[in-house]
Amino acid sequence: MxxxxxxxxxxxxxxxxxxxxxxxxxxxxxxxxxxxxxxxxxxxxxxxxxxxxxxxxxxxxxxxxxxxxxxxxxxxxxxxxxxxxxxxxxxxxxxxxxxxxxxxxxxxxxxxxxxxxxxxxxxxxxxxxxxxxxxxxxxxxxxxxxxxxxxxxxxxxxxxxxxxxxxxxxxxxxxxxxxGVCAHCGRGRHAAARWATPEAARRWGRWAVWTAVLSSVPYDVTRLAWYAGWPLGITREFLDDMRSTPYMLEIGLGLGVLSTAGGLLTHGLVGRWGEVWPRWVLRKAGRRVHPATAIVPASVVALVLVPGGLMNLRHMDWELWATNGPGVFWALWGVALGAATLAYYLRRRGRCVRCGRG
Known part of the structure; x- marks a missing residue:
């Protein structure tokens, strides 16, 4: 080096x-x-x-x-x-x-x-x-x-x-x-900043995870309400139009369920099961979870959420606020998920194989 x-x-x-x-x-x-x-x-x-x-x-x-x-x-x-x-x-x-x-x-x-x-x-x-x-x-x-x-x-x-x-x-x-720091891990000759220590990353990482989870709730609630027949944030005519379109409400419900599942998976970034495979995972139970298994998909989702949230903000319809309003929180969701992923990385990274620091 x-x-x-x-x-x-x-x-x-x-x-x-x-x-x-x-x-x-x-x-x-x-x-x-x-x-x-x-x-x-x-x-x-x-x-x-x-x-x-x-x-x-x-x-x-x-x-x-x-x-x-x-x-x-x-x-x-x-x-x-x-x-x-x-x-x-x-x-x-x-x-x-x-x-x-x-x-x-x-x-x-x-x-x-x-x-x-x-x-x-x-x-x-x-x-x-x-x-x-x-x-x-x-x-x-x-x-x-x-x-x-x-x-x-x-x-x-x-x-x-x-x-x-x-x-x-x-x-x-x-x-x-x-x-003048390691190009691979970013570590320098001096000690890492306090916020980048594993202990600090665990603390603020929890806040980031909960922010990410709560940011998905408005979208999940509105899509579930529409599927149940409640025109939350939209007009009754708009809901009837969606009902007349094949699979429209079912797709919305599916996306809401997928969003909720993503929020639950986010807990793995601060939970024990995000570091060691739980017992119900066949052939991997008890084994160490490779950091990239969580970091790569979480980073991709965080990145694609932000532009979707910004787009909804630009196209906000206040009369039908539930069509775009919940999607505005995707930007916050993406930022929070990105921060939670960074905290997970800081906690899980070991000694750098290039510079030997860590």
Whole structure:
């Protein structure tokens, strides 16, 4: 390991060396999407934020917009990202330049992954088992196939989300490498901050878990009420319209049950059964739960909840407050779940195999 905490290139697998190469994919992503911006600005087809029919639209912050206006901005940001990514990959930048690169990288990550997308990522995650079935059996109802669900405007949001994840990894790696701490675990030569100790993480992690659990309650209650025939937060006519649409109320109830189950699983981030498999889990009872088993899915859910919550906030209908109002709490749910996952990571991480600290 070198003096900045960066692993030497000959150590470990390609994946374990992510702090070394993570800025390169971010730079390439920006270059390619910036080139797409040039193409759209020049009148090319496929502009993903244009006004389209309602059934093919997304609720992205950029939709609807004109390619002649947004295209040059996309191109400029993409070009800046390509340059910034290369500089970060090479470890350049000190003082104000480092601050500027970090600000750009984190702003890119937050905007692409959390601000620009809508609820589509959350919906795809929730319905992913059904989508696998539909790929073989066809989509029931008036849809003409999977293409009517995963159309281009939604597919583009997935591309933006991936770009945000790439920029988040690049920003984190560059921030650690240029601070002189271990690029893998973030530990430095001095003792960890008080809030990052396992004891402190357990305390504030409990608050984060309870916040996450309570944030899902408004959505669960309203969907259960609708299924029971109570127009909570909506009009009776709106409820009758949903009743006349096949499986609409059943889908809402299923999503509410799924949300409740997710809240119960969140307790594993502070409970004993989140560290040791309980007795009722066949073949794994009593064994240690690998941290990634909880961290990876919890992180994914936290990330897709936030843009869904922000979208509901932008489209809030006060007359029918229960249609979007409970979904606003998804943003809080995502932040709290992310904090709970961080606390779990801080408690479960062992000695770093790269720097030996911990």
């Amino acid at each position: 070198d003096e900045t905490g960066t692993p030497r290139r000959e150590q470990g697998t390609w994946w374990s060396r992510w702090p070394v190469w993570s800025a390169w994919p971010a730079a390439l992503w920006s270059l390619l999407y910036g080139a797409a911006g040039v193409y759209w600005a020049a009148g090319g087809g496929g502009y993903p934020f244009a006004q389209v029919a309602e059934e093919r639209a997304s609720a992205s912050l950029l939709e609807p917009s004109r390619a002649a206006v947004a295209g040059p901005v996309i191109a400029a940001v993409g070009a800046a990202g390509a340059v910034a990514g290369v500089l970060m990959a090479l470890g350049r930048g000190r003082g104000r330049r480092r601050t500027a690169l970090l600000a750009f990288a984190w702003a890119n990550a937050v905007t692409l992954a959390l601000v620009l997308p809508d609820y589509s990522l959350l919906g795809l995650l929730a319905f992913s088992p059904l989508l696998v079935v539909f790929a073989f059996t066809g989509v029931p109802g008036p849809q003409d196939g999977i293409g009517d669900i995963l159309y281009w405007h939604r597919g583009n949001l997935i591309i933006l989300f991936v770009g945000g994840l790439l920029w988040g990894a690049a920003a984190l790696a560059y921030q650690r490498r240029t601070r």
